[in-house]
Amino acid sequence: MDQALTALRLNERLGANVLVVTADDGALSASACESMNFIDGINAAGAIIRKNAMSTEFAPGVSFQRAVVSPKYLSVIAPWQASGDGAVGADISRELGIFPDSRVRLNDGSVIDHPTIVSTDDRAPDQARWLYSVSPATGEALECWVEAAPGAREAIKGYIPVALEESSALKIAALQRDRAPSLIEQWDSRVVRFGWIVAGAAGTLFLGFAMMLRRDEYSLYALSGHAAPNVALVTAIEATVCAITALACSLLWTIATLALLGANIAATMPQVVQTAAMTYLLMAASIIPMAVLAVPKDPLRAVKNRG
Structure with missing residues (x-):
């Protein structure tokens, strides 16, 4: 672009x-x-x-x-x-x-x-x-x-x-x-124009596979009295932490690759960092709806029951 x-x-x-x-x-x-x-x-x-x-x-x-x-x-x-x-x-x-x-x-x-x-x-x-x-x-x-x-x-x-x-x-x-x-x-006919669909589908499949492997753990959460929104919030936080770590590693890999290729890192880095920062913010913002759903309707009663 x-x-x-x-x-x-x-x-x-x-x-x-x-x-x-x-x-x-x-x-x-x-x-x-x-x-x-x-x-x-x-x-x-x-x-x-x-x-x-x-x-x-x-x-x-x-x-x-x-x-x-x-x-x-x-x-x-x-x-x-x-x-x-x-x-x-x-x-x-x-x-x-x-x-x-x-x-x-x-x-x-x-x-x-x-x-x-x-x-x-x-x-x-x-x-x-x-x-x-x-x-x-x-x-x-x-x-x-x-x-x-x-x-x-x-x-x-x-x-x-x-x-x-x-x-x-x-x-x-x-x-x-x-x-x-x-x-x-040329831009409209680029090969990666539908890359976001492939990436989204791959991410969904990976998340579904990870949740399937942890179904016994989720069943234990349910038997322990944890509400579904709380479990979803914990899962989202775990996924976000893993994704941010992966993106940070990919950012370092990108910098190293540009340096090996002799690219103008000073001119390219602002765009790379801006894209990475925007991705981090969007990922962090995606947790907000789950956090809102995880808040109990009656917080005082929830604390009393746990006590």
């Missing part, structure tokens, strides 16, 4: 829910693209308004790509990083020595103060040498990037032509192949 969830998170981080929209005539409405941020099922939407190659003023000149984007575009390509009025790709920032408190002056006279250093390796690795200027979403745009909510990509893909109100043909391409359906199908 944890491996499937990790794969789904990686699938989402790499942009499996991101759609890149272009038009045949090369022009989209930047404002219509930005307005899709208010649509249910869309996490973020932003546009590349224009882009061009530029270079630094000082020698030797370093060329890079300068892009003017709408306010929410950076939230699509790097949603885990905050951005302001400008941003710089990680590669070009290292090459030019640009820091968040820098002042970047371009050869067209424009200036970007305090740019955000963004890592686009996950969703747009080809933009690592880009410098972004954030501008209001007006006029035409070259591309519209839309990140749909998990599970809503195909529905949003069908809605985009309506939202953009474009008469020309649109090209809507997924940034990454969505692996979520195959991962879910």
Whole structure:
């Protein structure tokens, strides 16, 4: 389960829910693209308004790509990083020595103060040498990037032509192949999906076999005047103690096996301990109904009779 969830998170981080929209005539409405941020099922939407190659003023000149984007575009390509009025790709920032408190002056006279250093390796690795200027979403745009909510990509893909109100043909391409359906199908078809039924049946048979071997002992309890709920409570406590001991041994065995296999125990142990602790609590809680049934209806009379 944890491996499937990790794969789904990686699938989402790499942009499996991101759609890149272009038009045949090369022009989209930047404002219509930005307005899709208010649509249910869309996490973020932003546009590349224009882009061009530029270079630094000082020698030797370093060329890079300068892009003017709408306010929410950076939230699509790097949603885990905050951005302001400008941003710089990680590669070009290292090459030019640009820091968040820098002042970047371009050869067209424009200036970007305090740019955000963004890592686009996950969703747009080809933009690592880009410098972004954030501008209001007006006029035409070259591309519209839309990140749909998990599970809503195909529905949003069908809605985009309506939202953009474009008469020309649109090209809507997924940034990454969505692996979520195959991962879910793989999880649903796992071999151990009915393991809880097998484990429950095996536990029931084992408990029944153990009680059958002790039937003479239970008969002695009955002849001694012990009520059935009391005997059931003692049996449940004994079974719980044995089960907790077995689970503790299995936990130690799991740790030893992970260590021999060279697994990352520090990352795995919290999940193992959490599962074991929850199992212990459920087992202890299962005794509570039997303990309630074992309490005599008239405690004073029961104590008097025993005296």
